[in-house]
Amino acid sequence: QKEVEQDPGPLSVPEGAIVSLNCTYSNSAFQYFMWYRQYSRKGPELLMYTYSSGNKEDGRFTAQVDKSSKYISLFIRDSQPSDSATYLCAIKNAGGTSYGKLTFGQGTILTVHP
Amino acid sequence: ETGVTQTPRHLVMGMTNKKSLKCEQHLGHNAMYWYKQSAKKPLELMFVYNFKEQTENNSVPSRFSPECPNSSHLFLHLHTLQPEDSALYLCASSHQILSTGELFFGEGSRLTVL
Numbered sequence: 001q002k003e004v005e006q007d008p009g010p011l012s013v014p015e016g017a018i019v020s021l022n023c024t025y026s027n028s029a030f031q032y033f034m035w036y037r038q039y040s041r042k043g044p045e046l047l048m049y050t051y052s053s054g055n056k057e058d059g060r061f062t063a064q065v066d067k068s069s070k071y072i073s074l075f076i077r078d079s080q081p082s083d084s085a086t087y088l089c090a091i092k093n094a095g096g097t098s099y100g101k102l103t104f105g106q107g108t109i110l111t112v113h114p
Numbered sequence: 115e116t117g118v119t120q121t122p123r124h125l126v127m128g129m130t131n132k133k134s135l136k137c138e139q140h141l142g143h144n145a146m147y148w149y150k151q152s153a154k155k156p157l158e159l160m161f162v163y164n165f166k167e168q169t170e171n172n173s174v175p176s177r178f179s180p181e182c183p184n185s186s187h188l189f190l191h192l193h194t195l196q197p198e199d200s201a202l203y204l205c206a207s208s209h210q211i212l213s214t215g216e217l218f219f220g221e222g223s224r225l226t227v228l
Contacts, residue, residue, distance in 0.1 A: 008154060043116065043204050043219030102217065104157040
């Protein structure tokens with residue numbers, strides 16, 4: 001079983017739609033949860049970060065974590081063509097200094113068409 | 115501009131060639147990483163350097179040889195590669211003591227092995 005499972009898509013939605021991206025994980029030791037966005041021909045960039053169960057909102061983006069189900073989600077409201085990218089979930093153990101030992105999902109390719 | 119610069123952006127090499135990938139970060143970070151990104155697979159951590167010292171080698175074949183002369187520069191020396199090594203190689207950096215796990219990625223070096 002993979003440590004982090006993410007549906008690779010591709011996912012295609014019309015502009016203005018609500019997008020839901022999801023990952024599941026198997027290791028209960030994971031405590032930090034991140035979403036990275038990767039545009040074509042670019043490196044990933046951190047979009048959202050959270051370490052607790054519940055919701056975290058940033059503009060049109062909401063990150064949701066359910067530790068009891070080992071399930072994380074990213075919601076995009078009023079999606080725009082500029083949101084078209086690959087979205088990667090990344091998860092990390094708790095404690096200690098960080099050496100960036102993130103476990104990444106496969107990435108979901110999202111296209112928002114006008 | 116993420117503050118992490120990778121060269122070359124594209125590289126084509128034969129299986130008997132020797133080449134090097136270069137990464138430079140202008141963020142004052144102390145930790146640097148090499149990741150491999152292949153189609154339909156999660157990002158794979160290859161090497162981690164903290165204050166120029168290698169702290170992680172994720173069972174990478176010896177045909178990949180990293181070098182970190184200082185905290186701002188990272189190289190990946192390549193020799194006798196295989197076609198399955200064709201991928202996007204991403205360099206990243208982070209603060210050593212940052213516990214959030216945020217990585218700053220370069221735009222990657224697209225490697226094709228013939």
